[in-house]
Amino acid sequence: MGHRGCLSFYTRALKPVSHAISWKPTGRPQQTLASDVSRSGTGLHSGTSTTARLLPAMAGEGRYFVSGPRRARIPATIDHAMDSPLCTTLCGDGARVRTVEHLLSALEACGVDNCRIEIEGGDEIPMLDGSAKGWVEAIEQAGLCAAEDSSGHNMDKLAPELHEPMYLRRNDSFVTAFPSSNVQITYGIDFPKVPAIGCQWFSCFLNASIYLKEIASSRTFCIYEEVERMRNAGLIQGGSAENAIVCSASAGWLNPPLRFHDEPCRHKVLDLVGDFSLFAQNGWSFAAY
Template sequence: MLETVRRQRRAAALPYPQMTLAVPVAIEGAALHSGKTVRMTLRPADADHGIVFRRIDLEGGRDVTDIRVRHDRVVETTMSTVVGNAAGARVGTIEHLMAALSGLRVDNVLIEIDGDEVPVLDGSAEVFVDRIEATGLTALDAPRRAIRILKPVVVEDGAKRAALLPGDGFSLAFEIDFDNPVIGRQAIEADLYDPCFADDILRARTFGFLKDQEALRAAGLGQGASLENAIVIDGENILNEDGLRYEDEFVRHKLLDAVGDLSLSGLPLLGRYEGVRSGHAMNNRVLCALMADETAWEVVDFVEASRPAYAAEREMLAISAD
């Protein structure tokens, strides 16, 4: 469905419509930090609704239960990205779900959830991607809008750096350098609007070190962490029986996190992101810095990337459409 819409739009150079889910999608699983089982239903929503969490375990009106997923609603960035509302309701570990919605171009969805954390599942966005792709999307009768980056915005903190820059499509580059033989230095480039993005990036799992686990647990975090939902590293060994999904799964996951965190712009971004040892805090800082400077971006109709690779693909599709 999504692929058909993309091909038709691209071949005919039509504006993209906003998308929502074709049907509700129910997902259940353990929360990474609390360890509790959480039930969640992703529901189709109207054009311009955006992405909103609704805490169905809380009593009260919408101002109590509803949390809009936006960069200025981020209340915490330790270990995961947490959004909250003025009444104090929160939902954490949202980044993998947000990356899936962003990668699959789901613009509008109401997420009913009965706890304060999105299920961690396998530690990647794979389950979200598979479940949403299985039931498909619906095009809404409204144009898809995007935020086009007009000038560079950079935040730095020691060796950490995150930048949002002008550019075609939405390309991302990430670099990590861990003092660990299993990870070491890894770098990757990807484009969110590349058809391979879901397979190349969204299936990369989160990771942690065995030595950190006790401290995390003592701090009330990572109670649900296991080999089922994270790559666990002990010195120079990976403890997961099946090893890695990609040789450089670590940096791919960091890029996945960045896509999720940056989707809190509220509209798809057109430009480029560069992260060096960045994480949830830096990702949110650079996005807030961009949005705070109204001369650094503009809202435009969403257009497919104009990179040469896409132009060639467009030509091929136009020919095969005859």
Template sequence: MAQYWLVHPRGRTMPRSTTPQTLSREITISGHGLHSNRPCSVRLVPVAAPSGLVFVHVPTGTEIPAKADLAGDLVLATTLVKDGVRLQTIEHLLSALAGLEIEHLRIEVDAEELPILDGSAAPWVDAILQAGAKSLEGRRRFLKITRPVEVRNGDRWIRALPYDGLRLRYVIDFPIPALGRQSRELSLTPEKYRRELGAARTFCLAQEIDMMRARGLALGGSLDNAVVFGADGPLNESLRFEDEAVRHKMLDLVGDLALLGAPLLGLVEAHAAGHALHVALAQAILADPSCWEWTEDAEPANVQFFFRPSDLSIAAQPA
């Protein structure tokens, strides 16, 4: 089993960004949609001033800010909806951007779904790091949780608690031995995102595939872009991490929390959650200003790799 992350060969370090960031240059990535199986292309365009993350549906010119109040269909993907225009499966790109602290960008999409690529955020991470970040004027503003917020649906739940920094705790529990119960916890920094979450692929149960396709979902899914778990284990040749499933849930959570419109400071705990509960938490936070405050002071991360595009490579290390 191998773990994949981007490595800086000399290991130089620098503090986390305290200024708003966009990209240094444009990026274009093409592929096909996980659910539609249709070709799609995304262009990431740097902005000159802080504006948040704004999607543009190129065929109609519709601008759709990455905001929780515009979230629509949340079955097996996160979808934004505005003026009758849908943009589906946005979570992996949003996760990579949030994980690497790129919070201001114009995202042009030529279809109604973003490409699934390899099923993880790693291709986005690679492209973002190769392009490099550019600082904008001003200071980053953080949304800091000041009192608990919780959302439940039966025995599934998610909550945000006060914490200096962003820490994630996630538990999943599936009724097949190949998955079973997995849990993971980490304090999120760009370096930890790259190392521990970004390469984790989306997953499903083999027994669910026919049901999903009957509903018009996962039409573009394959072992090239998803981990499929059968009764005796994954049908793929190997996993990237022993607990790849819960890591991917955390990857999704980072992307869905980007719909807050600002980086979060808090402890987020989730049990058997998914896109619907992730987004419901973001909506609940924004709906109750008494549970959070704006701040420009964040708990500093220890270090992150400082990079130039020419410094980067992909490495596989034994687990």
């Protein structure tokens, strides 16, 4: 929830600028999970119970989903992203998988470069509590190890390096990126008709420690007055006060307490990390934490 729908905005900014980005070695091997782990729960939009099983993958395979009756393989890359309301959706080989952003955000932040994700029971990732906290805990349970290719060799983890500033604007939204030796994200949101949210800004130098402490547990949010319209449109059938924080324009937060005073803005950073992880290819990461 949380007024998403900007994935195409990000990906359109990234696709045409390959000349402005190069990949540099980090001196560290690509990683994968040391064992498999699964989580089950309700899909946000479908309302059905689904299970996501996370398994180790070989170096260079990257992160990918296996979904649908034909067990289609859907790489978690920009080229497989499609426009969809209020969630990030990937498609390929006649199948799709929805609401992937929280899981991908956790995998990226925890340094899981290669992972096979099998979906059972539907085409949606379980929502859990509406944050990435449950996925971080699942990854910690599985543990990490260096990924190997089919010959038993490690592959170097690469990170993108931006060579020139980038700017893109659409309506009242914009994204700007500048070359930097560190990953720093500043995000702002403005909900003038919902005073309890209002205008918020959150900024941090992003690394695994900061992500785990300051971002992972922030939950998705929605505006109470918009719930009926979204449900009538076939969306958020599985949304509830258990997997989202709900704010009324007139009455404020309906299911407090918040985990952070600026939890909505922090959740936007969580989503952004997940969406930008689609820039990764063949085990290369959006950021080397």
